[in-house]
Amino acid sequence: MKVPSLRGARSARVLAVTAVAGGALVAAVLPSSADVSTQSPPVAAVRIESPATLVARGAAIAGDVSVVCQPGATGNLSLEVTENAGGKIAKGYGSTTITCTGSFQAVTINVTAQPTVPFKAGTAFGSANLFLSSQGIGQAKDEREFKIVRASSKLA
Structure with missing residues (x-):
């Protein structure tokens, strides 16, 4: 009986976490161009x-x-x-x-x-x-x- 590999599942999780963290970093670093509360009172x-x-x-x-x-x-x-x-x-x-x-x-x-x-x-x-x-x-x-x-x- 062959044991299923977790390597594919683990690399998908790593990619997902990396994408979320990268997106959060980009959002925190770049200035916001759509601050709706101050632009449209x-x-x-x-x-x-x-x-x-x-x-x-x-x-x-x-x-x-x-x-x-x-x-x-x-x-x-x-x-x-x-x-x-x-x-x-x-x-x-x-x-x-x-x-x-x-x-x-x-x-x-x-x-x-x-x-x-x-x-x-x-x-x-x-x-x-x-x-x-x-x-x-x-x-x-x-x-x-x-x-x-x-x-x-x-x-x-």
Whole structure:
């Protein structure tokens, strides 16, 4: 009975290990030409900040939204808010136009309550949307819960 030779299997393993090691060495030594994260930053990002402040005894809230987008881009930033205010649903919407600086910007949007139910101090749900209309069309969205406080509570 003839014993099978391991020489062929061993040389294949050596070649495979050598190829992987060689490829890793080449990748480590050569400069990267496709660093995607620095060459193509995201078009935009938004984040609803907490807390928002009651305005005019609940007729509106002043909600802060953090925005970052490509410098020079312009667009529309909107904030829609829904809150369970004592068993009734308070809703409102506000928007503003922005010009992007390329850095984080804090933008305050006044959200006016619909006529029948005012906002109250408590927890609300918001949806912020940014639609860019210049220098390449783009958009960003954030949805989250946030607190609504009275004006004097925000400073404390």
